[in-house]
Amino acid sequence: FSPDYNLYIVRSGSMEPAINTGDVVIAGPAGAIGGIKPGSIVTYESGQDVITHRVVSIDGDTLITKGDASEDTDSRPVQLSQVKGSYLFKIPYIGYFTSFLRTRLGWFLAIILPAIVLAGFLVKDIIKEALKSKHRVFNVMKTDISVNNTAKRNDP
Structure with missing residues (x-):
């Protein structure tokens, strides 16, 4: 040091x-x-x-x-x-x-394995957010279709 x-x-x-x-x-x-x-x-x-x-x-x-x-x-x-x-x-x-820590196993368990686990959690969160976003878009489209159908039925 x-x-x-x-x-x-x-x-x-x-x-x-x-x-x-x-x-x-x-x-x-x-x-x-x-x-x-x-x-x-x-x-x-x-x-x-x-x-x-x-x-x-x-x-x-x-x-x-x-x-x-x-x-x-x-x-x-x-x-x-x-x-x-x-x-x-x-x-x-x-x-x-x-x-x-200077051994291959020590390096793997202390550095590589935690990095893989962290990356797994990050990927899971990204996929979760992507699915939420897709679900929101689908709900907006569904709402638009419902509003349009309701408007057409109410037209004289």
């Missing part, structure tokens, strides 16, 4: 119980909330993965991190250049919903 603030879907239980699988983590600038220090939670890139773990110690530009659910620190130190942001807060379990 901003270059400095990003959302990440948590796909593992490595930070439980603080952050659960399916939560969405909002991470701000790396210096947010007093900067990075031991105990801070950071989100960083590790190869193709994006990981959110707690900082255990800092040595210059190198962070030692670990998941709360693990006894051991992560096998690779994290360079400050890998850090994408500092943890600000989480939205519990919304990640399951957003992950589902």
